[in-house]
Amino acid sequence: ASAFLSFCCQLLDLFFKGTLQDKSPHTYSHYDPRTSRQLLCDQCPPGSYVKQHCTATSPTVCAPCPDQYYAEDWNSNDECQYCNTVCKELQYVRQECTSTQNRACECVEGRYLELEFCLKHSECPPGFGVAQPGTPESDTVCKRCPEGFFSNETSSKAACLKHTNCTALGFKTVSKGNAVRDNVCEENTDMAPQKCVIDVTLCEEAMFRFALPSQLTPNWLNLLADSLPGTKLSTEIIERIKQRHSPQEQTFQLLKLWKKQNKEQDTVKKIIQDIDLCESSVLRRIGHLNLTFEHLSTLMASLPGKKVGREDIERTMKLCQPTEQVLKLLNLWRIKNGDQDTIKGLMYGLKHLKTYPFPKRTIQSLKKVIKYLHRFTMYTLHQKLFSEMVGNQIKSVKVRCV
Numbered sequence: 001a002s003a004f005l006s007f008c009c010q011l012l013d014l015f016f017k018g019t020l021q022d023k024s025p026h027t028y029s030h031y032d033p034r035t036s037r038q039l040l041c042d043q044c045p046p047g048s049y050v051k052q053h054c055t056a057t058s059p060t061v062c063a064p065c066p067d068q069y070y071a072e073d074w075n076s077n078d079e080c081q082y083c084n085t086v087c088k089e090l091q092y093v094r095q096e097c098t099s100t101q102n103r104a105c106e107c108v109e110g111r112y113l114e115l116e117f118c119l120k121h122s123e124c125p126p127g128f129g130v131a132q133p134g135t136p137e138s139d140t141v142c143k144r145c146p147e148g149f150f151s152n153e154t155s156s157k158a159a160c161l162k163h164t165n166c167t168a169l170g171f172k173t174v175s176k177g178n179a180v181r182d183n184v185c186e187e188n189t190d191m192a193p194q195k196c197v198i199d200v201t202l203c204e205e206a207m208f209r210f211a212l213p214s215q216l217t218p219n220w221l222n223l224l225a226d227s228l229p230g231t232k233l234s235t236e237i238i239e240r241i242k243q244r245h246s247p248q249e250q251t252f253q254l255l256k257l258w259k260k261q262n263k264e265q266d267t268v269k270k271i272i273q274d275i276d277l278c279e280s281s282v283l284r285r286i287g288h289l290n291l292t293f294e295h296l297s298t299l300m301a302s303l304p305g306k307k308v309g310r311e312d313i314e315r316t317m318k319l320c321q322p323t324e325q326v327l328k329l330l331n332l333w334r335i336k337n338g339d340q341d342t343i344k345g346l347m348y349g350l351k352h353l354k355t356y357p358f359p360k361r362t363i364q365s366l367k368k369v370i371k372y373l374h375r376f377t378m379y380t381l382h383q384k385l386f387s388e389m390v391g392n393q394i395k396s397v398k399v400r401c402v
Contacts, residue, residue, distance in 0.1 A: 028076040032056060043074040047099035050076050065099045072100055090118035106136045110156070113137060121156040127179040129160030145179045152181050164234040168261050182234055196320035198331045200252045203278035205334070205342055206373050207271075208255045221250050228255075230262035246338055278373075285368045287323040291359075298356050300329055302349035305337040326366075343373055 026043045030053045041054035044062035049071055052061035065071055065080035072081075083097035087105035095104035107118035112134055121134035124142035129151045132141035145151050145160035166173040166185035175184035200208070221242060225233055233254065241253045262268045291299070293313060300308040308329055316328045334342045347370055353363055 026074045030054065030076075041076070043076050044071070045074055046071055049080045050078055068097055070097060070099055070102055072102070088116070088118070110134075111136070112139050114139075123154045123156045124151065124158070125154050126152055130155065130157055131159075133157060150177050150179055150182055161234065162231070164237060165261065168263075169237065169257050170260065182236055185237070196316070196324050196328055198324070198328050200249075200256060200331065200334075201275070201279055202282055202327065202330070202342060202369070202373065203275050204256060205252065206278075207275065208252045209341070220247075221254060224251065225254060225258075228258050230258070230265050230268070233257055233261065246335075248338070249335065281372055282327075282369055283323060285372065286326055286362075286365045289326060289362055289365060290322045291325065291362065293317060295358065295362070296325060296329060298358055299326070299349065299353070299362075300333065302352045302356065303333050303345050304348050305333075305340060305345070308332050308336065343370055346370060 026045075027040050028043055030039050030041045031037075032039050032053075032055055035056050037056065039054055039056065041050075042060045044050050044060065047070070048062040048064050050060060051063040052058075053076075054060040068083050069080035070083055071077065080099075081102070083103050085097075085103040085105060087093055087103070090108050090111055091105040092108055093103060094106040095101060097103040107113050111118040111120055113119075113136065119139070122140045122142065124130055124140065127150075128142040128144050129149070130140055131143035132138075134140040134156060140156050143160075148163050149160035150163060151158060151160045161182070163177040163183045164185060166183055169185065171185035171187055173183050174186045177183040221238060225238055237257065238254070241250050241257075245253050259268060259271065263272060296313050296317070297310070300313065312332055313329065316325055316332070320328050330342050330346065333345060334340060337345070346366060350363055350366060350370075
């Protein structure tokens with residue numbers, strides 16, 4: 001019984017060994033002529049070949065593939081495969097021949113492989129946008145622009161763009177867009193009665209000035225527009241801003257329109273709330289002023305550079321409430337003087353107002369506004385809100401432009 005049990009155990013041991021060997025992924029069967037037995041030899045790893053098969057007493061001997069030859073998988077071959085791929089016209093070598101991989105070719109940029117030929121990626125016509133860009137292995141996939149979107153170009157890369165929301169930007173729609181053209185916006189000049197419009201407030205200027213690099217390049221506005229998160233401003237709007245405003249003012253106008261177009265985003269809502277809070281604080285400091293024409297003329301005359309003229313002051317007094325008149329005139333001065341820093345200009349003016357018969361209470365109020373806008377909390381507002389909103393994108397754009 002003991003001998004029989006031992007014999008059974010040996011049989012089971014042989015069975016399990018044979019099962020494991022059969023399931024081994026890197027072995028192969030080889031007939032040994034010396035012993036007339038079928039042996040289970042180890043395969044050679046990728047990058048090598050079988051130089052000598054295993055025997056009953058020795059393992060498989062492997063050798064590395066020579067130059068310009070390769071073995072991609074575990075194998076029992078007597079030699080490696082030759083790197084026979086040759087790149088054709090309009091192809092380049094994406095991966096050179098290695099010991100484990102044949103030479104790999106790929107079509108040049110803008111083309112894809114079809115039946116051994118590198119064909120040019122299809123271009124989507126106007127009214128269609130790129131739903132899936134072409135790759136070296138596949139052609140461009142075009143899709144008709146849905147309602148509210150358009151494409152006015154023939155392109156293998158451009159997707160459909162959303163129609164510009166003229167109303168959200170404070171304009172009126174003079175021509176409704178379709179699949180091949182954008183909405184056409186125009187300034188709403190027929191609004192009655194005329195209003196006192198301060199296009200960029202002191203608080204907005206303080207915040208937006210943070211985005212300005214030390215030197216502006218011709219493509220700065222487009223880089224900034226691409227870097228801003230949320231809904232992008234259309235090319236038409238950007239070009240209109242370039243045509244109508246000086247370089248620094250372009251940045252202010254772009255950021256103001258971007259803020260208006262993305263006002264429903266949570267972070268932009270926070271920016272708007274803090275700007276509103278800032279403007280309320282400014283109004284508290286100068287809202288009680290009730291200056292005469294002579295006072296306003298004296299204040300404008302004290303500022304450096306080009307002067308705000310009599311007609312502008314009279315028009316401002318006619319359209320604006322007393323609480324808005326100083327702010328509106330400061331805004332006009334900044335625009336007339338090539339986008340000079342309003343706060344610096346006001347600081348210069350207050351130094352010279354001492355020689356004029358000007359209300360001391362007004363001077364004190366304006367000094368409080370300057371002090372408020374220069375407070376550390378205001379710079380914290382710039383950095384924590386605006387820079388967090390735009391993130392490192394603005395910083396990288398600045399670096400490219402400086």
